[in-house]
Amino acid sequence: xxxxxxxxxxxxxARDESSALALLRRLPQSRVGMIGILLIxxxxxxxxxxxxxxxxxxxAQDYAAIPRPQPxxxxxxxxxQLGRDELSRLIWGARTVLTVAPIAVIAAYIAGCxxxxxxxxxxxxxxxxxxxxxxxxxxxxxxxxxxxxIANIGPSRFNIVVAVVLASGPGIARIVRGLVLELKxxxxxxxxxxxRETSAYIMIVELLPNCRGPLITDFCLRLGYTTITxxxxxxxxxxxxxPDPDWGGMVQQGTAMITVWPHMALLPCxxxxxxxxxxxxxxxxxxxxxxxx
Amino acid sequence: MVPLVILHFILKRLAALILTLLxxxxxxxxVTEFAPGDVARKTLGPYALQDQVDILYRRLHLNDPLPVRYxxxxxVLLGVIEDPLQDPTLKLDFTDPRxxxxxxxxxxxxxxxxPVNDVIWDRLGNTALLAGLAFALIVxxxxxxxxxxxxxEGSRLDRTISVFGIVCTSVPEFASGVxxxxxxxxxxxxxxxxxxxxxNAGWSIAAQLVLPVIVLVLYDSGYVARMVRSSMVxxxxxxxxxxxxxxxxxRREVILRHAVRNAMIAPFTVILLQINFLISGVVVTEMVxxxxxxxxxxLEASLFGDIALIEAATLIALIIAVSTQLLSDVGYxxxxxxxxx
Numbered sequence: 001x002x003x004x005x006x007x008x009x010x011x012x013x014a015r016d017e018s019s020a021l022a023l024l025r026r027l028p029q030s031r032v033g034m035i036g037i038l039l040i041x042x043x044x045x046x047x048x049x050x051x052x053x054x055x056x057x058x059x060a061q062d063y064a065a066i067p068r069p070q071p072x073x074x075x076x077x078x079x080x081q082l083g084r085d086e087l088s089r090l091i092w093g094a095r096t097v098l099t100v101a102p103i104a105v106i107a108a109y110i111a112g113c114x115x116x117x118x119x120x121x122x123x124x125x126x127x128x129x130x131x132x133x134x135x136x137x138x139x140x141x142x143x144x145x146x147x148x149x150i151a152n153i154g155p156s157r158f159n160i161v162v163a164v165v166l167a168s169g170p171g172i173a174r175i176v177r178g179l180v181l182e183l184k185x186x187x188x189x190x191x192x193x194x195x196r197e198t199s200a201y202i203m204i205v206e207l208l209p210n211c212r213g214p215l216i217t218d219f220c221l222r223l224g225y226t227t228i229t230x231x232x233x234x235x236x237x238x239x240x241x242x243p244d245p246d247w248g249g250m251v252q253q254g255t256a257m258i259t260v261w262p263h264m265a266l267l268p269c270x271x272x273x274x275x276x277x278x279x280x281x282x283x284x285x286x287x288x289x290x291x292x293x
Numbered sequence: 294m295v296p297l298v299i300l301h302f303i304l305k306r307l308a309a310l311i312l313t314l315l316x317x318x319x320x321x322x323x324v325t326e327f328a329p330g331d332v333a334r335k336t337l338g339p340y341a342l343q344d345q346v347d348i349l350y351r352r353l354h355l356n357d358p359l360p361v362r363y364x365x366x367x368x369v370l371l372g373v374i375e376d377p378l379q380d381p382t383l384k385l386d387f388t389d390p391r392x393x394x395x396x397x398x399x400x401x402x403x404x405x406x407x408p409v410n411d412v413i414w415d416r417l418g419n420t421a422l423l424a425g426l427a428f429a430l431i432v433x434x435x436x437x438x439x440x441x442x443x444x445x446e447g448s449r450l451d452r453t454i455s456v457f458g459i460v461c462t463s464v465p466e467f468a469s470g471v472x473x474x475x476x477x478x479x480x481x482x483x484x485x486x487x488x489x490x491x492x493n494a495g496w497s498i499a500a501q502l503v504l505p506v507i508v509l510v511l512y513d514s515g516y517v518a519r520m521v522r523s524s525m526v527x528x529x530x531x532x533x534x535x536x537x538x539x540x541x542x543x544r545r546e547v548i549l550r551h552a553v554r555n556a557m558i559a560p561f562t563v564i565l566l567q568i569n570f571l572i573s574g575v576v577v578t579e580m581v582x583x584x585x586x587x588x589x590x591x592l593e594a595s596l597f598g599d600i601a602l603i604e605a606a607t608l609i610a611l612i613i614a615v616s617t618q619l620l621s622d623v624g625y626x627x628x629x630x631x632x633x634x
Contacts, residue, residue, distance in 0.1 A: 136320070139611055140614070141576075141610050142573045144572065144606075144607065148321055148324060148325075151595035151598075152327045152598070153327045231465060237596070251471060258478075259478075265471045266472070269467070269471045272468055273464050276464075277460060284455075284459055
């Protein structure tokens with residue numbers, strides 16, 4: 001637990017790089033983690049290739065296909081109720097979720113880490129204000145918070161990021177605060193204080209890198225939750241405005257047709273589940289690796 | 294001595310609860326400011342003339358600053374002042390049988406054109422039925438799965454249960470709702486696809502409850518089982534378990550008499566915290582199955598911008614969440630005398 005090597009900032013950086021690399025290199029040890037990363041990577045690759053693999057436009061309607069929307073030679077996964085190609089919509093939908101979810105979680109992390117570091121390092125009034133605010137946000141059932149926020153500020157990419165920051169930031173702050181409270185009693189912090197380092201330097205260079213273990217796992221889990229949340233918002237009709245493909249919105253429109261053409265709802269559900277499963281399996285694999293440290 | 298400490302703790306937490314409720318309700322009040330339309334327009338509907346809306350707007354003093362309107366709403370809730378919408382001179386014909394001024398007056402729902410107290414409690418009862426049934430299944434299932442997985446860390450059984458748990462927590466309620474509907478409703482025709490809880494559908498209430506309950510149970514059990522498991526693994530690695538094994542107790546006895554009892558302390562908290570998680574899940578599940586509950590009402594209210602109903606629903610959800618948290622902390626203290634928060 002006591003990590004004296006972290007006293008030297010240069011050594012800290014070097015160690016960070018090596019351990020992040022070492023972690024990636026050791027990931028194949030965890031079968032669960034490998035399956036997770038494969039699931040995620042396959043969606044990432046599909047999303048990156050979307051404009052170049054000759055898919056029909058995700059919003060182009062093939063009226064001739066509407067009476068027979070099942071999978072066919074032309075539309076490999078069939079079409080939706082408006083005759084739009086399902087495969088194309090799924091892959092273009094992946095682009096949406098794979099940009100919005102990471103950006104939202106990173107933004108929540110920037111806010112949460114800042115608040116957590118301030119609360120844990122300074123204590124006193126700073127801590128009291130930040131912790132009470134976090135308590136209020138965390139006592140909401142998450143979805144209630146999201147529904148009230150998005151229904152009022154309106155659904156858009158930016159507003160979904162704002163909602164995720166507001167809803168997840170306090171939880172991250174609480175974790176970071178707890179870790180900092182433990183770390184700041186240690187010698188390397190005292191050494192930095194003796195060197196007259198600024199508080200900002202101590203928080204960012206000395207404390208934050210030492211929190212990374214639990215945070216990396218939490219980051220993956222939060223990516224999964226956020227993917228689910230974006231799906232739920234879309235399903236509730238609070239997702240991204242049509243016509244651009246959004247997995248949750250596709251499920252919502254598909255459920256209306258479920259008794260006739262179940263594939264319209266099942267396919268986007270499978271897409272969401274596979275991506276979330278990827279994040280959760282990766283998180284579990286990483287957690288295992290950290291435990292073996 | 295001990296009960297006094299706990300009493301002090303409970304009082305302190307109740308004070309914190311009231312502060313949380315005040316802060317949260319103000320937050321919700323402020324957030325609804327962003328939505329278009331105001332109480333006057335929503336009360337009179339889209340076909341009212343702008344002049345009429347303007348008159349009501351002035352009569353209700355809606356141009357007052359936000360804190361003033363918040364305090365007025367709070368006054369109505371606490372029974373200090375009369376609900377302005379019930380003023381007979383407004384000719385809105387809004388009357389609450391409970392009277393114009395009473396404690397717990399959540400005001401008038403502009404969506405349903407009924408007093409909030411007439412709308413909310415039936416819905417809450419329906420949701421309590423759904424959540425209660427789910428909870429009654431989640432607890433034993435996840436306890437058994439968690440104990441079986443955690444008693445031998447790394448065994449095949451452990452890995453199977455753990456991976457199954459991850460899979461369960463990766464399938465959000467709306468997705469499992471779609472999967473089960475496709476199988477049991479569309480494919481096999483065994484169960485109804487919607488659960489409006491009336492008898493007209495030709496399906497019994499029990500049949501209508503099956504799918505919503507299963508959807509909730511699957512998603513939440515995976516999570517709780519993993520908590521129970523990690524707590525069980527922790528306990529199994531402690532010295533007193535080794536002592537128990539070395540003194541010659543059978544494995545069965547060690548697990549039942551020593552490990553399980555000690556491993557239950559941490560999950561106890563987690564299980565009660567599930568209520569909050571459950572409320573989130575219930576909102577989605579109710580939408581999937583058109584279930585006439587609290588969550589669906591909250592969503593409808595939010596989409597319409599029915600501030601009185603949103604505030605009432607938020608406060609009730611928060612009271613449930615925070616008081617179960619308190620209950621879990623008190624239970625934790627009683628179960629584990631070493632801990633004094």
